[in-house]
Amino acid sequence: MKRSTFLQDHLLGIEHLSVNDIELILETAESFVEISTRDIKKVPALKGKTVVNLFFEDSTRTRSSFEIAAKRLSADLINFNAPSSSLTKGESLKDTVLTLEAMNPHIIVLRHPSSGAAKYLTTFARSSIVNAGDGFHEHPTQALLDALTIKQKFKTLRGLKISIVGDILHSRVARSNILLHQKLGNKISLIGPPSLVPVEFEEMGTKIYYDIREGIKGSDIVMMLRVQKERGARNYFPSIREYRKFFEINRDIFSYAKNSAILMHPGPLNRDVEIETSLADSDKSVILQQVTNGIAVRMAVLYLLKGEIDEDVD
């Protein structure tokens, strides 16, 4: 295992990763995929290490995914769920983290509503910080698990066309995926209403479409984003009804993508809002495979940050 080439102390975002880093994480993840299929799903790679899940936003899937990943590597994991209200009243984020660090954890996995929060922790914390989503900024493990899923399907991560559909403006998943596929040289199209897909994203090497059929034409991957219903209330779009009419993906629209195309979604789904339910459940969809791959990718990240170099993971 090429453990020694991963030189990062933290995983803050895709922005800070080289293509080599990305490939190393995915190769490491591939070697962990098998563990989850065993009867006894546990290796001792992080035995004696402590991982803290520090979540300031509600999240079941990401938190559980990190928890299972840590436990399958034999790490000790504690969940620290801070309600977002503690941001304004009571203890500061810094004091919370300093308190947790006094208990000597090795890794802190942070989910926080403020963009840059994970980076901020690195200005004073001693632990390795893993960004599990900061504001609208980045969600690197999501983009990595998406990449692993794509790699399994297409046997390559290059020469692909990816369409991301929906609320790009408020999506950290979109940003991390854009950064990752830009580094790999893939074509990226962004699709959604102009209020949710600012033209400035073109400066990140993407193409913007307001027509979903036109945008996904010839795509290998169609990645749908969850529509936050409350955005409608702030006039980013007039109504869910109108959003569904123009941006929901169904079998007919999906046929504009390549025959071999796959449908992705970071979850949780809004069935029959951004994604037609029969398409979501069809063989085009890799949504549940994404969830499964989340475990392997997060195991790889935790292992590369704090695993012993000579550890035998087989």
Add this chain to the structure above:
Amino acid sequence: MRMLIKNGFVIDPFSEINGKVDILIEKGKIKRISNGIKKDKDTDVINAEGLVVSPGFIDMHVHLREPGYENKETIDSGSLAAAHGGFTSIACMPNTSPVNDNRSVTEYIIARSREVGLVNIYPIAAISKNLEGVDLTEMADIVEGGAVGFSDDGMCVMSADLIRKALEYSKMCRVPIIEHPEDHSISGDGQVNESFISYKYGLKAILNASEEVIVARDIILQERIKSQLHLTHISTAGSVDLIRNAKKKKTKVTADATPHHLLLNEELITSFNTVYKVKPPLRTEKDRKALIKGLQDGTIDCIASDHAPHTRDEKDKEFESAPFGIVGMESSFSVIYDKLVKSKIIDLKRLIELFSSNPAKILHLKDRGMLKIGFPADITILNLNHPFTIDPDQFYSKANNCPFKGWKGQGVIEYTIVDGNVVYRREK
């Protein structure tokens, strides 16, 4: 007791002095300005050989936080910071607690400033009661109490009707309405400039237009009302254009810009360092260059720091939770001189005008901001060759949220003299 400033190179754009002359001060006032003034035994001498003697600097936009937020700054610490920065007069904004929206708070601030006795402090009172943007304050009474202007500062007046009334009513007080141009319905809970960078880093954004629509609105009202309008800390190329055009049409409007908007751009926020979090936000390089152009061609009338102290704990936070604001009084002159005058973007005479006579004119501080016989001896003496390194931990301000930390260059304040008293002298 008399004081003689000898052999200095005196520059006063307003009195059109530009050469080596001596200045004699008696009883706090300027007694003589001429060559070869002799000292007698009762005269203290400042040997200003190799130094530049300027009218005392004026910062027309600072936050002293007292009363109410003494953990951030006090009139004592703010006065010391002003003196350290070469400022002999400062004008402080009304967003204190209680708000300076009545004569008693105005008088309290003036009384406290006299008790401290370092620099002249001129309160700017609120346009609307409690900065709520609904009802006008008792402007004429407050001006009698000593206020020199009105502003709701960060709570920019959203009602066009109220700003119209404020401009009209304040005409009888002969003071400026000072607008922090920001349409809150557009800027919302934005954190940084809206651009490629805000989108890439997922930070909530503040569109240029949120400033420009208010600049445009106020200029249109002012064209008709012909009161006195001052637009503070303008930050966008669009604002510069609007003000330039208004001035061409002889509309009575003035504007200031801050050292941070003149010298820094939005790229710094990619570090998520909250020291760069400020309103208006640091803008694009294109906006910054437009501000510089405005400074050169007279569209921008003065430089003000918008000195906005916050405690270390308040700023040591994740980006979205930290307050907006930068402290500037103690770095303002050095960074502007080093970056704009030494590199010949503006000349020294223009810098002095931006820092002294222009703000004095805008605030009608009738005997400040110039060197004239009989006027109070408010004088700032500059050493243009001495090196500096900005170290916010050495500031007299209680706060250290200064983005120029570590900047090196040349040009420091040697003496700050207020009413003939030396209130700051650089340690040798």
